[in-house]
Amino acid sequence: ASASAVADALAHQARLTKPAGSLGALEEVAVRLAGSGGVCPPAMPAPAALAIFAADHGVHAQGVSPWPQEVTVQMVANFLAGGAVANAFAAQVGASVTVVDVGVAADLPAGPGLVVRKIGYGTADLSIGPAMSAGDAVAALEAGISVARTLIDSGARCLITGDMGIANTTASAALISAFTGLDPAEVTGRGTGIDDETHARKVAVVRRALSVNGIEPGTEPLRVLAAVGGFEHAAIAGFVLAAAEARVPVILDGVIAGAAALTAQALAPASIDHCVAGHRSAEPGHAAALRHLGLRPLVDLELRLGEGTGALLAHPLVCAAVRVMHEVATFDSAGVSEKPM
Amino acid sequence: ASASAVADALAHQARLTKPAGSLGALEEVAVRLAGSGGVCPPAMPAPAALAIFAADHGVHAQGVSPWPQEVTVQMVANFLAGGAVANAFAAQVGASVTVVDVGVAADLPAGPGLVVRKIGYGTADLSIGPAMSAGDAVAALEAGISVARTLIDSGARCLITGDMGIANTTASAALISAFTGLDPAEVTGRGTGIDDETHARKVAVVRRALSVNGIEPGTEPLRVLAAVGGFEHAAIAGFVLAAAEARVPVILDGVIAGAAALTAQALAPASIDHCVAGHRSAEPGHAAALRHLGLRPLVDLELRLGEGTGALLAHPLVCAAVRVMHEVATFDSAGVSEKPM
Numbered sequence: 110a111s112a113s114a115v116a117d118a119l120a121h122q123a124r125l126t127k128p129a130g131s132l133g134a135l136e137e138v139a140v141r142l143a144g145s146g147g148v149c150p151p152a153m154p155a156p157a158a159l160a161i162f163a164a165d166h167g168v169h170a171q172g173v174s175p176w177p178q179e180v181t182v183q184m185v186a187n188f189l190a191g192g193a194v195a196n197a198f199a200a201q202v203g204a205s206v207t208v209v210d211v212g213v214a215a216d217l218p219a220g221p222g223l224v225v226r227k228i229g230y231g232t233a234d235l236s237i238g239p240a241m242s243a244g245d246a247v248a249a250l251e252a253g254i255s256v257a258r259t260l261i262d263s264g265a266r267c268l269i270t271g272d273m274g275i276a277n278t279t280a281s282a283a284l285i286s287a288f289t290g291l292d293p294a295e296v297t298g299r300g301t302g303i304d305d306e307t308h309a310r311k312v313a314v315v316r317r318a319l320s321v322n323g324i325e326p327g328t329e330p331l332r333v334l335a336a337v338g339g340f341e342h343a344a345i346a347g348f349v350l351a352a353a354e355a356r357v358p359v360i361l362d363g364v365i366a367g368a369a370a371l372t373a374q375a376l377a378p379a380s381i382d383h384c385v386a387g388h389r390s391a392e393p394g395h396a397a398a399l400r401h402l403g404l405r406p407l408v409d410l411e412l413r414l415g416e417g418t419g420a421l422l423a424h425p426l427v428c429a430a431v432r433v434m435h436e437v438a439t440f441d442s443a444g445v446s447e448k449p450m
Numbered sequence: 451a452s453a454s455a456v457a458d459a460l461a462h463q464a465r466l467t468k469p470a471g472s473l474g475a476l477e478e479v480a481v482r483l484a485g486s487g488g489v490c491p492p493a494m495p496a497p498a499a500l501a502i503f504a505a506d507h508g509v510h511a512q513g514v515s516p517w518p519q520e521v522t523v524q525m526v527a528n529f530l531a532g533g534a535v536a537n538a539f540a541a542q543v544g545a546s547v548t549v550v551d552v553g554v555a556a557d558l559p560a561g562p563g564l565v566v567r568k569i570g571y572g573t574a575d576l577s578i579g580p581a582m583s584a585g586d587a588v589a590a591l592e593a594g595i596s597v598a599r600t601l602i603d604s605g606a607r608c609l610i611t612g613d614m615g616i617a618n619t620t621a622s623a624a625l626i627s628a629f630t631g632l633d634p635a636e637v638t639g640r641g642t643g644i645d646d647e648t649h650a651r652k653v654a655v656v657r658r659a660l661s662v663n664g665i666e667p668g669t670e671p672l673r674v675l676a677a678v679g680g681f682e683h684a685a686i687a688g689f690v691l692a693a694a695e696a697r698v699p700v701i702l703d704g705v706i707a708g709a710a711a712l713t714a715q716a717l718a719p720a721s722i723d724h725c726v727a728g729h730r731s732a733e734p735g736h737a738a739a740l741r742h743l744g745l746r747p748l749v750d751l752e753l754r755l756g757e758g759t760g761a762l763l764a765h766p767l768v769c770a771a772v773r774v775m776h777e778v779a780t781f782d783s784a785g786v787s788e789k790p791m
Contacts, residue, residue, distance in 0.1 A: 132751075133753045190784065194467075194473065429763055433535055436541070442533070443527070
């Protein structure tokens with residue numbers, strides 16, 4: 110981050126016609142983006158582009174989700190037809206929608222809005238061995254990097270993470286446990302809706318995955334990712350790395366993005382300077398990931414949908430935070446009396 | 451609220467291609483607006499119109515705010531020039547901005563965007579007697595009603611409350627204490643920024659105001675409003691009543707709107723069905739008001755600016771909640787498998 114842009118942003122905030130600190134968390138966002146972008150005021154984070162990374166998970170076979178695996182493919186079709194919640198929210202905030210097949214367990218018909226960067230037909234079952242090879246993890250990272258670069262080259266000035274993959278909260282919990290050191294029971298949630306028995310099985314699966322794969326504190330990040338991640342986690346980590354390289358902000362969605370961002374942090378800590386936490390989902394692992402990332406979520410409405418929905422909702426808030434830096438008058442320019450000290 | 455529209459909204463939510471309940475608080479908003487509007491899906495709450503009700507307060511003489519009273523007039527000029535945070539946020543969400551002088555302590559030059567409905571040159575000091583006469587309270591209510599009707603007649607399909615008035619958090623605390631029955635110490639905050647000594651004085655002023663004016667549990671609402679309210683509180687209460695009559699949703703801003711909505715609730719409880727709590731401000735009285743109103747705030751970012759800023763930030767969230775009801779595919783229509791029960 111640029112120290113001088115941070116200092117300029119703090120000084121500018123203090124001159125604006127509002128009580129000091131009265132915009133709360135939005136002031137931090139504006140200062141953060143000034144620092145990460147290296148310019149004050151920070152560039153308006155628009156237009157925004159949502160990329161939904163879709164993939165399947167071998168661990169689905171362990172009964173960790175009540176949803177059939179084919180819902181991943183069905184929802185990809187729904188995104189492409191414009192019928193999902195992510196489409197409605199993207200329309201609301203003016204974001205483009207790109208769907209990326211990084212590893213769905215079926216072949217998808219080509220069509221506008223679909224980018225095929227398939228690494229495999231779903232990962233292997235992480236509870237009995239590595240989910241993917243190190244080579245595949247790198248290929249998935251590269252897919253995310255490539256998508257980010259293409260969107261930025263096309264004019265996007267804010268990237269928004271999205272994901273779709275039945276059973277992907279299980280892989281997320283394993284990644285979060287590995288990177289934060291917290292016990293699987295603390296970071297494994299109920300995903301899109303499971304009962305107590307399924308939840309207990311899910312915790313046990315996460316625990317076994319870490320043990321079977323020999324994941325310990327300090328295990329090298331790429332090995333963690335390959336052992337217990339999903340193709341979409343790897344791709345989102347790459348997406349974050351490429352956005353950071355281009356100094357374009359990324360709004361992170363929920364627990365899948367949180368797990369992916371922990372991976373990016375482990376690989377390149379400064380990449381997180383470019384991230385804004387769009388929301389805090391109902392998943393316990395997400396709150397743990399955000400604490401470890403040092404990010405404060407902007408929206409906290411008990412969403413647990415994924416797809417990028419929470420991050421999309423945060424986009425107008427991020428824009429508002431930055432817009433203040435461009436458009437609001439100063440005490441001097443507006444002739445408004447300052448509070449006496 | 452329309453019971454059949456509520457039932458239709460709940461049934462429609464269950465058919466949409468998303469896990470049940472996965473949109474958290476936004477689902478409640480959509481169902482609530484269906485019920486209050488009497489139609490499912492509810493009408494899109496756009497375009498939105500912000501009305502900033504500005505007034506001064508005789509209690510300023512008690513030293514409850516560090517800001518000079520003339521900041522009210524200066525900020526009105528800033529709103530009209532487009533230089534305030536509320537203007538930047540309104541631009542972000544596409545809301546119009548109307549400034550209403552309901553009782554600023556100076557004459558304002560006429561200009562576009564300014565509606566003059568001045569009831570007086572600031573209220574009287576509520577800590578030594580009634581802030582206004584009952585007649586003036588009614589006149590201020592009527593001003594708010596008139597502004598709401600004009601905005602709705604001009605096409606607004608969502609009203610947003612805003613306020614400006616140095617010392618208006620003191621009157622808000624008195625109204626909130628009166629309507630919730632909570633002690634002044636529990637509901638009196640630090641406004642836009644005061645030290646411990648000023649805060650202690652402010653609590654004492656609120657306590658004295660309620661005592662001097664003989665406000666007790668069960669005091670008639672109009673008498674409470676006239677005794678310890680501000681012209682902008684009365685006007686915002688009228689604004690809420692008129693919006694409810696027209697079945698147009700209102701997004702409430704912070705503690706001033708909360709105090710005004712408690713007044714509207716006391717006068718006509720069903721009017722609150724049409725209200726959405728835009729945010730929860732840092733003022734303790736605001737949280738108390740929201741609990742009493744039964745409203746859950748959508749944005750919670752420690753804002754304490756007023757002007758309508760918190761409500762403006764919530765507008766895209768409310769739109770997103772409603773848009774889901776219009777645009778998202780159902781499991782049937784999209785061919786997505788439902789979760790087995």
